[in-house]
Amino acid sequence: MATAQDLVRTQCARFATVDPQLPATYPVPEGEPIVAHTRDGSPVAGIVARTVNPPGSMPTLWQTEVVLELFPLVGAHPREGMDALLHAWRTWLAERGAPERDSSCVVTWPSRDVPATRALLDHGFVPLSCLAVRRPTIETRLTKLSGTVKVRRAGPADLDAVVELTLTELEYAALVGASVYRPDAPRLKRTAAHMRLHSSDPVWLAERDGTPVAVAECGWVDTGGSPGSHRLHPGMWAYVNCLSVHEQVRGTGVGRQLMTWVHDEFARAGVLGSFLHYNPPNPLSSVFWPRQGYRPLWTTWEVRPATALR
Known part of the structure; x- marks a missing residue:
């Protein structure tokens, strides 16, 4: 038997x-x-x-x-x-x-x-x-956008902007996936953002004419020694915890430009690849992420x- x-x-x-x-x-x-x-x-x-x-x-x-x-x-x-x-x-x-x-x-x-x-x-x-997972590549082509879009590393002084953008993403994701926008979400997101901005985990902001319009909260995971990371090959990986683009600039290429920058940084760090979670019912992320080179590995x-x- x-x-x-x-x-x-x-x-x-x-x-x-x-x-x-x-x-x-x-x-x-x-x-x-x-x-x-x-x-x-x-x-x-x-x-x-x-x-x-x-x-x-x-x-x-x-x-x-x-x-x-x-x-x-x-x-x-x-x-x-x-x-x-x-x-x-x-x-x-x-x-x-x-x-x-x-x-x-x-x-x-x-x-x-x-x-x-x-x-x-x-x-x-x-x-x-x-x-979903993606192999590391360096993309030298950055999309030319109307207006001035700059990408930079976020710091503690950017806490309010990061929280506002991540709450916008959570509110949308709660409509089309597993996320739940609970009454204490602002407090939880603020605490998490504060810890991330004071850690080595990278957070990048895209600014148009000096105003933050998109954020990418990212990090590093050693799947060889990290409990709960058994769904990937062992080694050092980068992950995208959250990408949020302000509603007024969605569809203009800001998210694509931000992730090009992020993926270049991942590749320079020498990781095995990058991973993230997205919601298949989400009409935006289910299209955006495959175009950035991600493909599903595990479905929940x-x-x-x-x-x-x-």
């Missing part, structure tokens, strides 16, 4: 054929196990990890307060195995209960694993977020509330 280790090995071997950018390992966290079988009797399994985000905490801006995340171990059966496992998860939820408000069921799965996609859709999941599927799992 197949063990969990057997399922992981088979699954990782299959992932390597689905997408060579996927890491060689798959995370199996601590949690509650679920076991199921496909129609032909093949065993599959999964681990359910429960996360509670307290009110007023930063993760509540992009997650529900109660998150039930399933880590599937479906071996060589992406569609039938995922379907069987999600049926078992529904029974698991019925037995243990879940909040009817501010809760979610979450599965993060390789974006290119199309057979599993069908099973997730059939059970009511929606693709709310993608982890959600059902909100958790009780809506089919």
